[in-house]
Amino acid sequence: MKEAEFYEQHKDNKVQCLLCPHNCIISNGKLGICKVRRNIDGKLIAENYGQVSSMAFDPVEKKPLYHFFPSKEILSIGTVGCNLKCSFCQNSEISQNSVKEYPMLRYYDTDEVIKIAQSRAGNIGIAFTYNEPVIWYEFVLDVAKKAKEISLKTVMVSNAFINKEPLSKLINYVDAFNIDLKSFTNYFYKKYTSSWIEPVKENLKTIKRSGKHLEITNLIIPGLNDDCKDFENMISWIRDELGKDVPLHISRYFPQYKLQTDVTPLNTLQNCYDRARKKLDYVYLGNIRTNKGSDTICPSCGKTLISRTGYSTQLLGIASSGKCMYCNRAILNHNYVEL
Ligand code: SF4
Incomplete structure (x- = not known):
């Protein structure tokens, strides 16, 4: 546990977390929407600080990052909690639970994580992934600062639903981002993720402007976000606002968590791929075994x-x-x- 950054104290022992655009006002003893930041007697505490749910050396391609040290491995770590409530979440057992609800957490301090990262020959650094790293902010920042001191690379696989000020601080210590752009409509974001798209778009532009490496993932869910016009709008926006050299990973949906619609048909993915290739330099198909798009x-x-x-x-x-x-x-x- 560690006292959180980015919060304000209000009257009646309430606090307001300012880490992500939810800006939760939290009563004493209660948690924010992400289920990991608790008001304890008027202080906001990050309960998941150092609490690791998953740790593995993964190929960097698994993040997915295809233009960042291709073929190398990266120590990948995650915790519990998330500031979004995606009904199609592919990792709900960790993302939708609190520290108390998930019994398989193990505490690591920042030096231990660095030591493990250094223990593997050829490992390029540390990726914060598996669940949403934004809500692990203090631990991510502390580890990333130490990683920078010894030239380990750092990666965030994120929904980019974070307020401007914390992102500006964190961005200095992160080398590469894969951002999950879940759809290009606010309707989808509100209905299926309990968030909204504008901060995500703004943060994508901020990351790109910062010069840090950026790739984007878009999970295609049949009937929910596979509308051709919306998809065209999205890839035009990526090209015009971020640049045609930003790699886009079009990912196949499989039924998970609360959403049980059909698997994305192959022809839908290929259609999206062909459309995207007309506007973007690097388009990939993910969650699918195919020669095309890899x-x-x-x-x-x-x-x-x-x-x-x-x-x-x-x-x-x-x-x-x-x-x-x-x-x-x-x-x-x-x-x-x-x-
Ligand atoms: S990080 Fe968590 S507690 Fe803070 S505003 Fe976002 S959802 Fe609420």
């Missing part, structure tokens, strides 16, 4: 530069500079190339 193709010369089968990744045409070996086009961010 490799990195040079947008200039059309050569296959990175080949992927499952989580097996082969670098075929990337120079140590991060450029295409055949035509010299920049493919990976220069700062991150140590292949």
Whole structure:
């Protein structure tokens, strides 16, 4: 447990958390919407500080990040809780429980996490993933600061539903983001996630402007967010506001948690892929075994530069500079190339 950052004390021993746009006003003894930040006698306490639900060395492609140290591993850790209530959540057993409700947590201090990250040869750093890292803010920040001191990379796999000030502080210590853009309509965000889209769009622009590495994931759920016009609006917005070089991962939905609609049909995914490829340089299909949409193709010369089968990744045409070996086009961010 640790006292939270970004909150205000109100009268009657209430506190207001200012970490995410919910801005919960919390009575003494109660938790915020995310189920991990509790008002204890007028102080806001992060109950999940250091409480780890899952830890593994994963391929960085599993985050998914395809343009950030491809083929390398990253120590991936998560806790419990989430500030969204997605009815289709793929990790609800950790995201929708509090510290008290999830008995399999183990406490690690920041030095232990760093030591584990350093123990594996070739590990590039630490990814905060599995559940929403925004609501683990204080621990993520403390670990990320230590990681920076020894040149470990840090990654956030996030919904980007966070207030501006905490994001501005955190962004200094994070090297790469995969942001889950769940749909391009506020209707969907409100009805199926209990949040709203505007802060997510603003935060995507902030991350891009910061120069940190950014990739986006969009889970396609049949009948709920697969409308062609909305999808076209989304990819046009990504191209115009973020840039056509931001990789987009179009992901296949499987029934989970409260939502039990059908699995996304393959032709829906392929249709989305074809539409997105007309506007964006790098489009990938996820949660699906297919030859289409897994490799990195040079947008200039059309050569296959990175080949992927499952989580097996082969670098075929990337120079140590991060450029295409055949035509010299920049493919990976220069700062991150140590292949
Ligand atoms: S982080 Fe949690 S407690 Fe804070 S505003 Fe968001 S949902 Fe509420």
